[in-house]
Amino acid sequence: MTEPFILFTVAGTTYALRSRDVAHVEMVDQVTAVPNAAHFVDGVVFSRGQVVPALNLRARFGFDKAPTDLSTRLLVVRDGARTVGLVVDAAREFVPIDPAAIQPPSAALTGLSGRYLEGVANIGDRLILVLNLAATLTFEDPVLEPHT
Amino acid sequence: MATRKSNGRAPRVAPDFDTRQVLSQAEQVVTTAGAIARISDEVSEGAETQTLALDRAFHNINQMAASLTDTAGQAESVAASAEELGSSVNEMAASIDQVTANTASLAVSIAETGSSIQETAASIQHVAASTQDMASASQQVTASINEMASSVKSIGRDTESLTASVNETGAAIEEMTQSIKGVSGNADDLAAAAEETSSSINEMAASIEEVGAMTERLASAVDQNSASIEQMSRSVQSVAQSGGRIAEVARDAATTATEMERSIQSVSTLARQADEVTRRVARDAEEGGASVQRSIQGITRMRDSMAQSAGVMREMGKRTGDITTIVDTINLIAERTNLLSLNASIEAARAGDAGRGFAVVAEEIRNLADRSAKATSDIAGIIKALQEVAQDAVSAANDGLRVADESNALAETGATGLKKIMSGVTETVTLVGQIASATAEQRTAGQSVVTAIAATTDQARVIAASTAEQATVANGIVQATAQMRKIAQEVTKAVSEQTRASRDIIKAAQSTTRYAVQVRKATAEQAKSATEIAQATESMRRGAAATTRAVAEQGVAADEIVRAAEAMNRIIGSVSKAMAEQGAAAGEITKAAESMRMQADQTAKALKEQARAMKDMSSAAANTAAQIKTITRSNRDHSIGATAVVNELAELRRITDRNTAGVKQTRTTTADLLRYAEALTAVVDDLRAPANGSNGRPARTNGH
Numbered sequence: 001m002t003e004p005f006i007l008f009t010v011a012g013t014t015y016a017l018r019s020r021d022v023a024h025v026e027m028v029d030q031v032t033a034v035p036n037a038a039h040f041v042d043g044v045v046f047s048r049g050q051v052v053p054a055l056n057l058r059a060r061f062g063f064d065k066a067p068t069d070l071s072t073r074l075l076v077v078r079d080g081a082r083t084v085g086l087v088v089d090a091a092r093e094f095v096p097i098d099p100a101a102i103q104p105p106s107a108a109l110t111g112l113s114g115r116y117l118e119g120v121a122n123i124g125d126r127l128i129l130v131l132n133l134a135a136t137l138t139f140e141d142p143v144l145e146p147h148t
Numbered sequence: 149m150a151t152r153k154s155n156g157r158a159p160r161v162a163p164d165f166d167t168r169q170v171l172s173q174a175e176q177v178v179t180t181a182g183a184i185a186r187i188s189d190e191v192s193e194g195a196e197t198q199t200l201a202l203d204r205a206f207h208n209i210n211q212m213a214a215s216l217t218d219t220a221g222q223a224e225s226v227a228a229s230a231e232e233l234g235s236s237v238n239e240m241a242a243s244i245d246q247v248t249a250n251t252a253s254l255a256v257s258i259a260e261t262g263s264s265i266q267e268t269a270a271s272i273q274h275v276a277a278s279t280q281d282m283a284s285a286s287q288q289v290t291a292s293i294n295e296m297a298s299s300v301k302s303i304g305r306d307t308e309s310l311t312a313s314v315n316e317t318g319a320a321i322e323e324m325t326q327s328i329k330g331v332s333g334n335a336d337d338l339a340a341a342a343e344e345t346s347s348s349i350n351e352m353a354a355s356i357e358e359v360g361a362m363t364e365r366l367a368s369a370v371d372q373n374s375a376s377i378e379q380m381s382r383s384v385q386s387v388a389q390s391g392g393r394i395a396e397v398a399r400d401a402a403t404t405a406t407e408m409e410r411s412i413q414s415v416s417t418l419a420r421q422a423d424e425v426t427r428r429v430a431r432d433a434e435e436g437g438a439s440v441q442r443s444i445q446g447i448t449r450m451r452d453s454m455a456q457s458a459g460v461m462r463e464m465g466k467r468t469g470d471i472t473t474i475v476d477t478i479n480l481i482a483e484r485t486n487l488l489s490l491n492a493s494i495e496a497a498r499a500g501d502a503g504r505g506f507a508v509v510a511e512e513i514r515n516l517a518d519r520s521a522k523a524t525s526d527i528a529g530i531i532k533a534l535q536e537v538a539q540d541a542v543s544a545a546n547d548g549l550r551v552a553d554e555s556n557a558l559a560e561t562g563a564t565g566l567k568k569i570m571s572g573v574t575e576t577v578t579l580v581g582q583i584a585s586a587t588a589e590q591r592t593a594g595q596s597v598v599t600a601i602a603a604t605t606d607q608a609r610v611i612a613a614s615t616a617e618q619a620t621v622a623n624g625i626v627q628a629t630a631q632m633r634k635i636a637q638e639v640t641k642a643v644s645e646q647t648r649a650s651r652d653i654i655k656a657a658q659s660t661t662r663y664a665v666q667v668r669k670a671t672a673e674q675a676k677s678a679t680e681i682a683q684a685t686e687s688m689r690r691g692a693a694a695t696t697r698a699v700a701e702q703g704v705a706a707d708e709i710v711r712a713a714e715a716m717n718r719i720i721g722s723v724s725k726a727m728a729e730q731g732a733a734a735g736e737i738t739k740a741a742e743s744m745r746m747q748a749d750q751t752a753k754a755l756k757e758q759a760r761a762m763k764d765m766s767s768a769a770a771n772t773a774a775q776i777k778t779i780t781r782s783n784r785d786h787s788i789g790a791t792a793v794v795n796e797l798a799e800l801r802r803i804t805d806r807n808t809a810g811v812k813q814t815r816t817t818t819a820d821l822l823r824y825a826e827a828l829t830a831v832v833d834d835l836r837a838p839a840n841g842s843n844g845r846p847a848r849t850n851g852h
Contacts, residue, residue: 004493004494004497006490006494019493019494019497019498020497020498022494023494024491024494025487025490025491025494026487027483027484027487070476070479070480070483071483073487091490092486092490092514092518093490094489094490094493094494094497094510094511094514
């Protein structure tokens with residue numbers, strides 16, 4: 001039994017999200033900056049009749065921001081009742097992954113950035129980090145937490 | 149009558165004896181006079197010979213004078229040429245040649261002059277000697293005549309006593325008286341003739357004194373000639389030295405000219421080579437210019453094509469931009485397609501099994517989109533590389549254009565430089581051509597200079613030879629003039645002796661005249677004392693004795709006359725000896741001329757050596773001109789001197805003519821004397837005829 005995942009890249013590393021967590025994928029057209037947002041929050045976008053906050057994963061993961069280009073994508077995800085847009089460098093693949101292939105992150109890794117990771121999958125020769133969406137979206141932000 | 153007879157008989161024997169004696173004496177006188185006439189003839193002949201010799205001398209002197217004048221004229225022209233000599237070496241050489249020729253002819257003239265002067269001097273010496281001898285002979289003749297006169301006087305005295313004895317014979321005595329009167333008349337004539345002789349002798353003495361004066365003038369003219377000839381000799385010697393220096397300088401000039409000619413020839417060769425090289429350079433430069441033009445054209449064409457290709461490249465770059473845009477669009481479409489398929493997959497997954505087929509389609513669409521994206525990415529990479537290449541090509545083409553422009557500019561500069569080189573080369577060709585022609589001219593000129601200098605050297609050698617010869621000849625002339633001076637002094641001495649002798653002759657002639665007067669007086673007294681003959685028998689006897697003594701004296705006188713005749717003969721001998729000496733002197737002169745010629749030959753040899761010593765040609769040329777002027781002046785002086793000599797000789801000839809005339813007159817006088825002696829003989833014959841008749845025919849005597 002496999003489960004479909006959406007693969008995306010941030011700063012050269014391929015991550016994976018469960019397809020059922022992703023509402024849809026968009027090209028990043030225009031981000032409207034909002035005042036007093038966290039540094040990893042680019043602003044808000046209007047997506048399918050809904051204002052969605054755009055979270056820059058590069059910034060969220062501690063990397064420098066990159067300019068938006070043709071391959072830049074906005075992954076609109078649902079976490080419970082929240083809908084958040086994740087700005088990633090690219091998102092092109094829809095891959096079914098056997099959950100058995102997903103291993104939990106090592107203890108050494110967990111201590112550092114493991115709280116955003118659910119596990120690490122090895123497909124072929126590719127190493128894919130499976131993202132912990134809830135941990136990624138858990139932060140104190142006046143813009144992102146209007147509903148909490 | 150007896151007294152008359154005894155008186156008449158005694159003198160008859162004595163007159164008979166005396167008249168014979170007188171007759172024989174008169175005959176001797178006639179003979180002696182004839183001898184004198186012959187001697188006079190010979191003297192006259194000698195004088196004529198002298199005149200002829202003088203004519204010859206005169207002729208030679210005239211020739212000398214003419215040649216001197218000629219030489220003076222030629223020397224003047226030579227002087228003019230010598231002045232021109234300074235400007236041209238050739239002309240100098242020609243002038244030197246002319247000078248040489250003139251100097252040679254001058255030398256010949258001088259030699260002729262010397263021999264003529266020697267001849268003249270010898271002739272004059274001999275004339276002087278002959279005149280001296282003639283004077284002494286005349287003295288002797290005068291002495292003889294004096295003695296003859298004294299004996300005639302004693303005859304007169306004897307005749308007085310004879311007359312005394314003859315007085316007794318009457319008619320015979322009267323006849324005798326008449327005869328005596330006739331004798332007296334004859335004695336008058338004799339006196340007149342003696343006076344005439346005296347006057348002739350006076351004239352002769354005057355002319356001899358004139359000769360003396362002339363000879364002194366001649367001596368002074370000879371002195372002057374000698375001085376000017378010495379001057380000429382000095383100037384000739386300095387000319388010879390200058391000629392030597394000229395020859396040396398001409399030799400140096402010849403060496404220099406030869407070297408110059410050689411260097412001109414090498415210059416000519418170099419100029420020819422330079423001409424060839426320059427022409428080659430001109431050809432090469434022309435070819436270079438043409439190739440530069442060609443390369444300029446090529447560069448221009450290259451530039452154009454480069455500009456064209458740059459444009460094409462730029463255009464292509466623009467087109468690749470379009471392609472990039474299209475590729476971007478395609479890429480965008482591919483991305484959107486990928487996005488759509490991804491969302492479709494998400495939707496299909498959410499749909500579960502119902503969406504499984506849809507998911508497959510979405511998967512395939514995503515795959516196609518990915519391939520399309522990959523292809524567009526490859527195209528983009530290719531286009532990017534192409535764009536870079538095109539950009540590089542454009543910049544390269546731009547660089548090429550710039551380089552082409554720079555090359556073009558450089559080529560233009562090169563073409564300009566080549567044009568300049570061409571004009572320079574053309575100029576060089578012209579200049580080299582001019583140099584070649586100039587060196588050719590120089591070569592011709594140098595060769596003519598060499599030729600001219602060679603001619604100069606030759607002519608300088610010739611002039612040196614001639615001047616040396618001139619110097620030798622001038623020395624000979626100096627010696628000859630010294631000899632002439634000596635001879636002139638001797639002539640002066642001889643003429644003064646002649647003058648003294650003529651004075652003695654005058655004295656003797658005066659005494660002759662006196663004696664003649666005394667004879668006349670005596671004859672008058674004879675006439676007077678004829679009447680006293682009768683009373684003077686005794687004295688007649690004494691007179692007879694005296695007559696005997698006188699006859700003895702007459703004999704002595706006759707002896708002296710004979711001696712005088714012998715002296716005359718000796719004089720003739722000495723005259724002939726003098727002639728022989730003249731001949732010998734002529735031979736010696738000929739020998740001297742030969743030795744002079746030999747000396748001239750030796751001089752010519754010596755001059756060849758002198759020619760080597762030629763030096764400082766140009767200054768010497770000026771010097772030569774000055775000296776030639778001096779020579780010309782000297783020649784003129786010589787001409788004047790020669791003219792003076794000619795005048796003196798003419799004067800001498802006139803005097804000699806006059807001497808000849810005097811001798812002729814002497815001869816005439818001697819003839820007169822002879823006639824008178826014959827007349828006297830006739831008178832004595834007449835005297836003797838009546839004396840004989842008185843023996844044979846007394847009646848006639850008695851008749852008186």
